[in-house]
Amino acid sequence: MFTLDYLAKYVNGKLEGSPKQKIEGVCEISNGIKNKISFISNSKYLKFFNKTQASAVIVGLDFIDSKKNINLLKVKEPSLAFIKIAHLFKPKTHNKFGIHPTSIVDKDSTFGSKVSLQPNVTIEKKSKIGNNVVIGSNSYIGSNVEIGDYTIIGPNVSILDGCIIGKNVIIQSGTVIGSDGFGYETINDFHHKIPHLGFVVIGNDVEIGANCCIDRGTIKNTIIKDGTKLDNLIQVAHNVEIGSKTLIAGSVAIGGSTIIGNNVRIAGQVGIIDHLKIGNNAMIGAKSCIMKSVPEGSFYSGSPAIEHKQQLKINVSLQKLPQLLKKIKLLKNI
Missing domain, CATH: 3.40.1390.10 (MurE/MurF, N-terminal domain)
Incomplete structure (x- = not known):
């Protein structure tokens, strides 16, 4: 009070x-x-x-x-x-500092001060955990992972080998970071899996919502830069780069090797195909399907997405179609 x-x-x-x-x-x-x-x-x-x-x-x-x-x-x-x-x-969470006895930690991993590992956490070899980090119950940290100071990782999170998480990051429950991307080469009717040798690099002050999937890169890294915020249920494919201070709402899917700029706003349920560029300060309306690159500072919407003002004109015209069809039928009867 x-x-x-x-x-x-x-x-x-x-x-x-x-x-x-x-x-x-x-x-x-x-x-x-x-x-x-x-x-x-x-x-x-x-x-x-x-x-x-x-x-x-x-x-x-x-x-x-x-x-x-x-x-x-x-x-x-x-x-x-x-x-x-x-x-x-907001109620304070009182995390006890230290490693819970049910957690499994490799002897070659290192920890900063005031770290809290909750029940059943697993940390593999040569990972580095910073100061004041909290890792929630049943989370898995792979080998050679780096987690920066004051980062909070929720329960049931997986951060796989070699991924780098910055400072003051929040990762909500159920998210998977660093799994293989969807990469295959089809030859003679057989799908050959492409090895994913890159990592995921997440900057400082990033927040990732619940049940997101952020795939590692094939050769280069998948990157999310400082200050970007992701909602729940977002798919970030291999080799994607997301700039700083970008906001992405729930159920967005971003195709491989797409580059998203700084201060971009992407509304819910947007689909973006691979190898595109979304310019700085662009906006994308809900449920849009992005089939081509979006210029800097523009506002796109629709499926397939076009400039929002043009999309609004099309929507108005579509509402007039029933009346136009009636007029055409009348003209045919003359």
């Missing part, structure tokens, strides 16, 4: 209301709860302001109050302030 005075100082905000008001947690503005704090960062939520039961609301600096009995915390970025405050109320 925190006072509003403390929270205002914590987010460097201006408090209009009772500094002694106690806040027990966070809530939605549309489902406000007494003694909890909410926020408004989008004008479409203003309709809930006068009805909310929240004891305080985080708003922008230019917000004009029409409800006099509610505490306001005015900040430059309401959503960011809300995130910081929400972290204060």
Whole structure:
């Protein structure tokens, strides 16, 4: 529990209301709860302001109050302030430092300080685990793996031989990093498996959601650069390179050797074929099928994907087709 005075100082905000008001947690503005704090960062939520039961609301600096009995915390970025405050109320996980007796660790692997290995973790030979790393139950770390400081690996994660994980990385449950990619050469009606000799290299401050598959490279590495965030159920094929600070939503599949730039936004259920380039700052709409490279700064959508504005025009035209067909039939009867 925190006072509003403390929270205002914590987010460097201006408090209009009772500094002694106690806040027990966070809530939605549309489902406000007494003694909890909410926020408004989008004008479409203003309709809930006068009805909310929240004891305080985080708003922008230019917000004009029409409800006099509610505490306001005015900040430059309401959503960011809300995130910081929400972290204060997140239950702390108390990981015991050390190696659980059920874990199996090769004698040639090395560890930094304050490492936590939970039950049934396996770590193979010559792997290097940094400081303050947490590895969840039943996870497998192969040989010659490197894991950077303050990285958190969830339960049932597999990080296979030779892969490199940076600092402050979060890998959610069930993800597999470094398995062989889908690579075959078909000769005389027989599929010859291509050996995968590369690794997976993941930068700093990356987050990978649950049940993702990130394949190792064939000869060069599969790479995910600093600050990129992946949602759940994402397939990253061999030799793919993903730039920094890119956001990829759930159920996306990225074909082999595709290069994705920096600050790219990819919505859910997008499919991208192999050997393409997605330019920096590009955006791809949900359920799109990317069959050709996407230029820098553009917005593509549809299947097959084209520029979004053009796709919208096509959709409008398609809605008019039934009327046009009726007119054509009438003309045929004249």
